[in-house]
Amino acid sequence: MLVHVTLSPTERSTVRRGSHRARTDRDALHRLLDDALICHLGVVVDGAPRVLPTCFGRHGDTLYLHGSTGARSLREAPRTQVCATVTHLDGIVYARSLMHHSVNYRSAVVHGEARQVTDEDERLLALRVISEQLAPGSWQHARQPDRRELAKTAVLALDLTEAAVKVRATGPNDDPEDVSAGTAWAGVLPLRTAWGDPEPSPDLSPPLPVPPHVRDRKRPE
Amino acid sequence: MLVHVTLSPTERSTVRRGSHRARTDRDALHRLLDDALICHLGVVVDGAPRVLPTCFGRHGDTLYLHGSTGARSLREAPRTQVCATVTHLDGIVYARSLMHHSVNYRSAVVHGEARQVTDEDERLLALRVISEQLAPGSWQHARQPDRRELAKTAVLALDLTEAAVKVRATGPNDDPEDVSAGTAWAGVLPLRTAWGDPEPSPDLSPPLPVPPHVRDRKRPE
Numbered sequence: 001m002l003v004h005v006t007l008s009p010t011e012r013s014t015v016r017r018g019s020h021r022a023r024t025d026r027d028a029l030h031r032l033l034d035d036a037l038i039c040h041l042g043v044v045v046d047g048a049p050r051v052l053p054t055c056f057g058r059h060g061d062t063l064y065l066h067g068s069t070g071a072r073s074l075r076e077a078p079r080t081q082v083c084a085t086v087t088h089l090d091g092i093v094y095a096r097s098l099m100h101h102s103v104n105y106r107s108a109v110v111h112g113e114a115r116q117v118t119d120e121d122e123r124l125l126a127l128r129v130i131s132e133q134l135a136p137g138s139w140q141h142a143r144q145p146d147r148r149e150l151a152k153t154a155v156l157a158l159d160l161t162e163a164a165v166k167v168r169a170t171g172p173n174d175d176p177e178d179v180s181a182g183t184a185w186a187g188v189l190p191l192r193t194a195w196g197d198p199e200p201s202p203d204l205s206p207p208l209p210v211p212p213h214v215r216d217r218k219r220p221e
Numbered sequence: 222m223l224v225h226v227t228l229s230p231t232e233r234s235t236v237r238r239g240s241h242r243a244r245t246d247r248d249a250l251h252r253l254l255d256d257a258l259i260c261h262l263g264v265v266v267d268g269a270p271r272v273l274p275t276c277f278g279r280h281g282d283t284l285y286l287h288g289s290t291g292a293r294s295l296r297e298a299p300r301t302q303v304c305a306t307v308t309h310l311d312g313i314v315y316a317r318s319l320m321h322h323s324v325n326y327r328s329a330v331v332h333g334e335a336r337q338v339t340d341e342d343e344r345l346l347a348l349r350v351i352s353e354q355l356a357p358g359s360w361q362h363a364r365q366p367d368r369r370e371l372a373k374t375a376v377l378a379l380d381l382t383e384a385a386v387k388v389r390a391t392g393p394n395d396d397p398e399d400v401s402a403g404t405a406w407a408g409v410l411p412l413r414t415a416w417g418d419p420e421p422s423p424d425l426s427p428p429l430p431v432p433p434h435v436r437d438r439k440r441p442e
Contacts, residue, residue: 042271049271049302049304051270081269103276142317182426185362194413195411196312198408203407204407
């Protein structure tokens with residue numbers, strides 16, 4: 001399976017390298033984003049790129065980001081172009097030749113102008129979807145943000161219109177001469193992620209049991 | 222453990238948000254990079270940021286990247302500022318309050334001007350360290366790049382002088398009122414990565430056994 005998707009026809013979201021890896025349906029983009037825990041957000045500061053890992057959430061065709069109102073990367077982001085990239089690494093592809101070594105992965109690259117969210121209802125919605133993406137069930141279980149916390153939090157929205165999805169999920173793609181030479185092993189070493197055992201905070205008092213939304217959390221894709 | 226490191230004193234590599242998470246030794250940077258399988262490379266194209274996942278390697282205080290000579294992100298990179306970011310996600314931090322939810326992670330952010338590598342010896346060195354980072358042992362086992370393949374491959378070098386390391390590896394940092402209220406669980410759900418069983422390519426002929434460098438590959442950190 002080698003697929004790509006370009007979800008809008010702009011120049012920069014059109015996948016050129018390995019365009020056989022592009023996918024064109026929006027469900028694939030949503031699934032790929034929803035399965036992720038963090039994205040890498042790119043902004044331009046003083047003409048240079050800055051790439052930082054950050055949590056995010058999705059609601060419909062909007063990606064939400066949040067952060068402290070003091071963070072420069074967030075201060076710079078509204079009304080400027082940003083790029084949010086999500087990558088799932090699924091395995092290492094061992095080929096007969098070095099140059100055909102590769103990785104199996106699923107990635108989404110979203111381009112757009114970030115919008116500062118000021119409407120209080122939308123800000124709460126954004127914080128809820130970011131929270132549910134990071135820690136499903138916590139929005140009901142934990143204390144929700146109070147006014148003071150909300151005042152310190154910046155929320156940005158990024159439209160998913162201009163996005164590209166790229167998936168590699170297959171074995172090595174060796175040259176025929178290397179396949180027939182038969183001198184090297186070839187295949188895929190899958191990479192898996194899983195939750196470890198929950199580690200309760202030592203200051204839990206009373207010592208609450210691990211709640212189901214943590215104990216039974218679905219394995220990350 | 223909450224640490225940060227700024228390895229050079231420039232404005233953009235000085236960690237401001239959560240500066241208690243900064244680390245200042247170069248070994249931590251090297252270890253963090255060496256334990257990673259991919260980085261997210263940010264470049265500026267037409268004034269907008271572009272963030273793409275890519276493999277890389279390290280030799281001393283140089284980070285090497287490679288790609289097709291046709292890839293625009295690589296064509297744009299030499300002599301312009303780039304940013305390479307590596308993130309290890311180690312766990313989800315569940316706090317008593319939503320706004321103290323967090324992640325445990327280790328990240329390195331490297332800023333600098335990318336240099337196109339043209340010296341053939343350095344290009345080979347770069348390809349070897351990139352290969353050894355992605356697939357240790359493959360450089361000896363698989364067929365090495367030939368002249369035609371080398372001609373199609375662009376190699377970039379990025380100096381590690383200007384880099385920041387950020388590590389969060391601790392439990393929740395709740396407000397005292399939430400701790401004493403005792404109404405919500407708090408702790409860390411660790412995230413682990415591991416290799417699955419190797420999947421030999423169906424066209425292996427003769428059917429070679431899985432070689433030790435694949436079979437016994439060290440668990441990713």
